[in-house]
Amino acid sequence: MPATCNVVVLLSGTGSNLQALIDSTRAGDSPVRIRAVISNRADALGLQKAQDAGIDTAVLDHRQFDGREAFDRALMALIDDFEPQLLVLAGFMRILSATFVRHYHGRLLNIHPSLLPKYKGLHTHQRALEAGDSEHGCSVHFVTEELDGGPLVVQAVIPVQSGDTPQTLAHRVHAQEHQIYPLAVRWFAEGRLRLGQQGVVFDGQPLAVGGHSIRS
CATH class of the missing domain: 3.40.50.170 (Formyl transferase, N-terminal domain)
Structure with missing residues (x-):
């Protein structure tokens, strides 16, 4: 790199x-x-x-x-x-x-407003609330041919609060997106992050299937 x-x-x-x-x-x-x-x-x-x-x-x-x-x-x-x-x-x-x-392949990143593999596609905040989830968040992943299905790099996890609406949840998730996306991009730029034959490699070691998890 x-x-x-x-x-x-x-x-x-x-x-x-x-x-x-x-x-x-x-x-x-x-x-x-x-x-x-x-x-x-x-x-x-x-x-x-x-x-x-x-x-x-x-x-x-x-x-x-x-x-x-x-x-x-x-x-x-x-x-x-x-x-x-x-x-x-x-x-x-x-x-x-x-x-x-x-x-x-291997140099295409995306961010998605859910804790993948949950809630691929649209309306993720509404779907998390309707499911009664206690946690929600966002995910950075390498892009593959499967929509929102590529290997995970990092996820930010936030608690769902009792009075949350899709709008309040979206606001808090966006704040986390702005933290983890630059982090993942920097990891790639520094040569610490890559997509290998068997999945994501971080600092030379295979990364767990769910990627890094950051809780707030």
Whole structure:
């Protein structure tokens, strides 16, 4: 792993996780360099956050392409122009093709607002409350062809409180996302984290199936 790890971030929305990544790179010893931020939506607020930080941005509108595969091929070409060692999904609201996922195997991270493997997909906070769960949280994982099913790197666990609504739970989970995503990205940039043949490897040792667990 090079002394500086070039990272490309994909997003579709406000970019709160992008901002957390930007803030984390401002530490003088950070090996992470956010090389570019790419969105499929020209109105994504995250693009402005990137521009304010002096980061290159690009827009590729999926509606201009004939299907997912065509869009993903163009997206891969755009990403590869920036020569990233790591690709980070930060609220990128597109289901990626198998071709795309295989192209970036072992260097594609995502964050999901649940304690995977629970509640893959959408409406995770509502589903956790409806199930009566005592704990909830978020997960960083390597992306594979299985939606929200890749090997886990780290999870943040928070207690569900008696008066929680989906909104209050989401607020507290977001705060944890902003802690663990920059942490996982830094681990990768430092060469401590990689995806091996048998699963996630951390500091040269196989990581437990559930990844690191951080409780608050």
